[in-house]
Amino acid sequence: MDVLIVGGGMAGGMLAAALGDSGLRVTVLDAAPEPVMPEGPPHPRVSALTEASQRMLTQVGAWAQLPAARVQAYQRMQVWDGDGTGEVTFDAGSVQAEALGWIVENDALVAALYRARPANVQWLSRTRTQAIRRQGEHWQVTLEDGRVLSAPLLIGADGARSRVRDAAGIPAPVQDTGHVAIVGSLRSAMPHDGCARQRFLTSGPLALLPLSGDGQDCSLVWSLWPREAERLMALAPEAFEAALTQASDACLGALSFQGARQVIPIRTLHASDYVRPGLALIGDAAHVVHPLAGQGINLGLLDAAVLAEEMQRSLSRGLPAWHAAALNRYQRRRWGHNALMLRALSGIKALFEANALELRWARNTGMRWVNRLVPVKQLLAREALGRQGDLPRLARK
Template sequence: MNEQHSDQITADLAIVGAGMVGLALALALALAPSGRRICLLEQRPGDSETWLEQLAEQPSQHYDPRVSALNLASVRLLEQLGAWASIQNQYRACAYRDMKVWDGEGSGRIHFSADALHEECLGYIVENSVIQAGLLQQLTRYDNLQLLTGIGLKQLSAPHEDGSRLLELSDGRRLSVPLVVGADGALSRTRQLSGVGATEWDYGHHALVTTITTEREHGETCWQRFTEDGPLAFLPLAGDRHKSSIVWSTSPEHARELMALSDDAFRQALVRASDECLGGVLESAERKLIPLRQRHAHHYVETGLALVGDAAHTIHPLAGQGVNLGFMDAAALADVIEAAWARGEAIAEERVLRRYQRQRRSANLCMSAAMESFRRLFAPQPAPVRLLRSCGMNLMDRLEPVKQHLVLQAMGLSGELPQRLQRQVT
């Protein structure tokens, strides 16, 4: 529920940031039988009803340029929270059944197929605003969940003797809670105020995103070409089989050149860069540019503090795993907190919170390292390296067991998953 302004705020846990990951964590904890009070702080003004109305007022042909490639573990979490039914029935989500990846500077190709895995799909392409709307709709189900909007975090105290933290809010109010969770994005104010350091560097890439209409249907397929400047992805959208979202990661100089082009010249550049995989590009919406940086917090937890999602880590979008890692963080932390509540443990204790860090930090570091390796592998290389790269891609495409192992992990069907997201074997 949305909480009106009052002098006193009481809660058993505070989450800073009501984006996709913060909302998912709040709802997962609100579901717990403990009935603990959860306070969700969001700097954006307004309320959930207004945000949902604004989305409903958008014409059906309007698409959010920011999309996520949800794997099946993330979908399982959204199902448990009640959000997935809303996303599918009231909004839209596009299941993709194939993924075709090729080397634009060589002859290497890999094709991933849901049919080969005997699965209905590999995942879903969903607009970020739609995911958030599906989660927002669930807020009214819980009286123990407060959403406070238009409020930022001004100060965060060191832990008190009992491990609790004092939050000073931008409207002058204070909130003392056993645990504060930072889910407030890559430039996390929570992380900064807590003094938790992060290793970060510039990828040397900007991501250009927009929505396009193509001559040929997308065929429920994700298309990704590694160009000389960076990866270009066509991601299928629901509602119109000729609509796709593009994510073009390229050098800052090339990105600025693309942004400066006329719509017609940009569409022609897009056709050339994509090897005409979907024919001509007939229409393109407004383009947006997102600078890309890698970040990883030195640690995710301290006494009375935990970081999740982009507040803890950001990675290159070339494999579309960013939001999935955030949802896995939310599910793992919810598992740890619920178990601690059930055992009567203090959730502020660092030894308790380290259970979450042990689950997620190594997995996130491995994914970050893999994305960095791919990025470097497909950077401009001498001809012999390009030849080896293409041979390696073609070999992997023929090694079905290896390929299936990789894609099952990306789909969230294997590997170390939070307990609540593990697939039940029947």
């Protein structure tokens, strides 16, 4: 065995798929059951994928595994200040794009990556780790059933509470954002028209993300102070839906829930390092960002793709895929980019929470100014698409 990936989520699945044709023997250790494609009503946990992520998923064969019924493209984006007149709208046509992004259920994307796994990847579901330690030139993982696996390269793709990160002794202080998020699937009285909407309120941003179906299904991500979330969750369903419709500015008419509403904490973290000898962190094991711009999964997928590219480059030079130079190049390419995103999202959150009159005037004036300047809007739209530079070259077709 050459590579052990602990974690079979989106980042871990992407890395496994991207290592096809590498000649490496890869094993994924996934604590969850075998991934299956969801059916029925949309699941509440979704991700907004950029054009860059869609292209990478296409390269590794996962995009073709996603049923059209679980994917919704959005061609427009509307962002406005709930405490003023500032508004910015983006359109895919202005940047010659098919779409600004795609809303995909998390479970569907994991199942697609599982289906796309190459022959050199062994995926072990319902497999929990008990202990992780460095043993000579290998990392050794003891499973709960007593089996012991070892490999010269260990990948931590096991989420924000990463046991791999802890075993490597890599600090990653957790920052409480002061927010929780209410999430769920909604029905709207008016069609969403393929537009992703986000209204910034003093208590936090409220996002309505379009889902596939008949055009009236949406995913809710409503960031709130914990006490306000507790108050809202205590309301009867009809009263909660009325409050939600009002908070959304009734931009889609009356909103009603499909299934349960859930509350999840919002915390951020950033590991001080992404690598140790024979070890690398990707996805939420390396960084967790505020969900207000929907960038978390895109950063994780890009981590996986860059790491796969550096491993392939090392192999092409006659060096091991886990050579220190390859891992260090991965860290140099990803750590600074992710740190910048963390700071930017924290700054946006702070700006829209500010109640000072001069700051409210400045942000509303700034949004109106941006909305009138087409070149600036095009630049921001290209950034949202993930067109910051060349994408990693992945081996699989």
